[in-house]
Amino acid sequence: MKKHFTHLKKLKLSVLIFFFIPRLFSQDFTLDQAIETALANNRDIKISKLEVRKAEEAVSEAFGYALPSLDISASFAHFLSKPKMAFPDFEALLTNAAYGILFHENVIPHDESKLMPIQTKLQSFAQTNNYEATAQVTQIIFNSAVFRGIGASQIYLNLSKEQLKAKTSEVVLNVKKAFYGVLLTEELLDITKASLKNAEENLNNLRAYYQQGFASDFEMMQAEVMVENIRPKVFELEELNKDTKNKFKMVLGIPQSDVINVNGKISYEEHLLPDMEDAVETAVKKNFDLSSLKVKIQIDEEFVELDRSEYWPQLAAFGNITYAGSSDDWNFQNYSSTTVGLSLSMNIFNGNRTARKVEQSLIGLRQTEEQINTLKDYIISEVKKTYYNIERVKVQINAVERNVDLAEKAYEIALKRYEEGTGTQLEIKNSNIELHTARTNKLQVVHQYIIAKAELDKLLGQLSDIELQFIKDENK
Secondary structure, three states: OHHHHHHHHHHHHHHHHHHHHHHHOOEEEOHHHHHHHHHHHOHHHHHHHHHHHHHHHHHHHHHHHHOOEEEEEEEEEEOOOOOOEEEEOHHHHHHHHHHHHHHHOOOOOOOHHHOOOOOEEEEOOOOOEEEEEEEEEEEEEEOHHHHHHHHHHHHHHHHHHHHHHHHHHHHHHHHHHHHHHHHHHHHHHHHHHHHHHHHHHHHHHHHHHHHOOOOOHHHHHHHHHHHHHHHHHHHHHHHHHHHHHHHHHHHHOOOOOOOEEEOOOOOOOOOOOOOHHHHHHHHHHHOHHHHHHHHHHHHHHHHHHHHHHHHOOEEEEEEEEEEEEEEOOOOOEEEEEEEEEEEEEOOOOOOOHHHHHHHHHHHHHHHHHHHHHHHHHHHHHHHHHHHHHHHHHHHHHHHHHHHHHHHHHHHHHHHHHHHHOOOOHHHHHHHHHHHHHHHHHHHHHHHHHHHHHHHHHHHOOOOOHHHHHHHHHHOO
């Protein structure tokens, strides 16, 4: 029984450790730390990194086609049954030739019966065992596809790097949205808790007045209703904060079971923006998605030329050395041969397949051009919209900051008026609601400004030093 009790205690201890120890060790994230973590863990980023490495290997492969190639081959054959072919009977030919000379020289009398009929018979000219070893060197002298392929592979590497930048920029924006989303819910929760605290303090003060007979039942009910109306909002924001943290973990690529905290604050920091026309021009030049398409169109142009290269001849130099031997009884007769030469090939007609391939590649090129124009129009529109949004929010920020100051003063005045007997609970309730609304509006407006600025940075193709260093490290 005692042993069973000890085992039960250990089991309870294990359960406590499992559920509570993780809570003792939480991870704190600043914005920069969050970006670094997300870039290191994001699967799309990992795929983009591998694509860069793959492109680097493709460049090396393309150069390899222009270098000489050395091929070695060897074979050994043992005939179980030798091949035969129909050939004139050599014995009859030699016999008839010999008798013909003797008859012609009158060495013996002419006798047709001594001549053998000329017929064909199956004969073998192969030996039982044969081997051959060959080494051949080939060097491309002219092949348009090879030279175009080298250029295309380098452009493909540039494309993969631009796509890595685009993916990095996208991840950074998602991290900022998730990071400030957590901060927004936390600060909204703090504002709501402060509003609840104000309502509870007011209720406690009112109870003291009520006990002294200076407050009515109706005023007590109003104060209690105000507290109970705010309390569910606190619960809702607590749940919302948990949800935003879980989404933040997904963006970071860390387990949902991890306990995290965000270190930061939603505060207004004015940024000097370029003129709108300059911003549009910068976006058209530096936007990573647009840059990727501009590189892709270079690849499409190379594909057109690669297909056209099938019209051109191919010239290669080669040299080989062959060592061979044959034998019926493993006593080989060996010999060698050496050859050098040029190989020229050129297609004259292939059913217009090359022309059709070129036309398909040209269509692909035109499709990319249309995609570039469509994306360019979209980016210009988004830059202008985001720019206007930032300017609008900047104007609102001054107003909402002033509203917070006025609401705080109004709430203090409402408390004093009630203490002096010239105010009502309705004034306190309304001023508390207005203070909560003013603080919430200010927080949301500043949050909108931060996110809009982050979106503008992505549109303009701007990355921080940390993010650029990440890309630089991956390209080594």
